[in-house]
Amino acid sequence: AQSVTQLDSHVSVSEGTPVLLRCNYSSSYSPSLFWYVQHPNKGLQLLLKYTSAATLVKGINGFEAEFKKSETSFHLTKPSAHMSDAAEYFCVVSRAGDMRFGAGTRLTVKP
Amino acid sequence: DSGVTQTPKHLITATGQRVTLRCSPRSGDLSVYWYQQSLDQGLQFLIQYYNGEERAKGNILERFSAQQFPDLHSELNLSSLELGDSALYFCASSVGATSGNTIYFGEGSWLTVV
Numbered sequence: 001a002q003s004v005t006q007l008d009s010h011v012s013v014s015e016g017t018p019v020l021l022r023c024n025y026s027s028s029y030s031p032s033l034f035w036y037v038q039h040p041n042k043g044l045q046l047l048l049k050y051t052s053a054a055t056l057v058k059g060i061n062g063f064e065a066e067f068k069k070s071e072t073s074f075h076l077t078k079p080s081a082h083m084s085d086a087a088e089y090f091c092v093v094s095r096a097g098d099m100r101f102g103a104g105t106r107l108t109v110k111p
Numbered sequence: 112d113s114g115v116t117q118t119p120k121h122l123i124t125a126t127g128q129r130v131t132l133r134c135s136p137r138s139g140d141l142s143v144y145w146y147q148q149s150l151d152q153g154l155q156f157l158i159q160y161y162n163g164e165e166r167a168k169g170n171i172l173e174r175f176s177a178q179q180f181p182d183l184h185s186e187l188n189l190s191s192l193e194l195g196d197s198a199l200y201f202c203a204s205s206v207g208a209t210s211g212n213t214i215y216f217g218e219g220s221w222l223t224v225v
Contacts, residue, residue: 032211043113043201043216044154051211090154098167099144099214101154 002027004093006102014110019063019078021105023091026072033074034092035065038104044090050074061085081109114138115217117202123223129190132220136183136204142166143185144205144214145177149198160185161208192224 007022025033032051036044048059055067065076074091086109091102114137124130136143145157147170156169160179171177174192179185189196199219205212 034213036216041218043115043218044203045113046213046215049211049213094211098169099156101146101156103153 002031002093002095002098002100004091004100004102006089006091006105008105009103010106010108012108012110013081015083016080019076019081019085019107021076021089021091021107023074023076023102024072025074025091025093027093027095029095032094033065033067034094035059035063035074035076036090036092038088038090040087047076047089081107083109083111085109113215113217115202115204115215117200117217117220119220120218121221121223123225124192126192126194126224128192128224129188130192130222132187132189132200132202132222134185134187134202134204134217136185136202137215140204140206140215141183142205142208142212142214143179143183144203145171145185145187146201146203146216147198148201148219149195154201157187159208166208189222194224197222197224 004025034049035047048057050067058064088104116135118133141162144159148154157171159167177187201219203214203216205214
């Protein structure tokens with residue numbers, strides 16, 4: 001069985017400051033890990049994915065995530081938040097077609 | 112635009128009724144997935160089809176069924192609807208069926224059961 005836990009349901013940052021969205025996973029095997037973003041009334045858009053290649057994964061819009069097997073974590077970071085980053089973010093673990101979504105983290109960006 | 116098309120975008124129906132949600136995957140994608148997103152249960156995987164065959168099953172109720180047609184479009188049928196079925200239903204697609212494939216999501220079909 002596999003699961004994913006997003007440690008914060010809501011994160012609030014000021015524009016221009018760093019973003020950290022935390023995700024821990026549980027999987028019996030080497031999983032694939034993804035971060036998706038959902039803007040209001042929109043579908044989910046892939047930010048980045050990890051599939052056992054480089055542990056530091058760069059995604060779109062300046063986001064990146066680091067796979068740390070020893071900590072079973074896949075935290076999402078961005079050096080400088082932009083107002084347009086305000087959205088819901090989902091961490092996803094996938095193995096053999098079974099995708100498990102985290103509960104989501106709502107990111108608020110203050111001017 | 113992900114290339115995944117879902118219809119209808121919004122649907123309001125009464126309890127006990129049956130509805131069909133339709134999904135056209137991205138061109139070239141063989142896998143189709145259905146997800147349900149609700150406030151209390153979050154985003155839940157329902158079912159996956161790959162090239163017309165059921166590939167994986169998640170938390171799909173017996174009142175719900177899906178299929179993927181030879182042209183690869185998919186339909187999700189929801190019957191004997193209850194108030195709790197009100198949710199946003201997403202379709203997604205990917206080229207293959209394995210865990211490393213990137214999954215692209217449609218914009219969803221909002222279902223309201225009254």
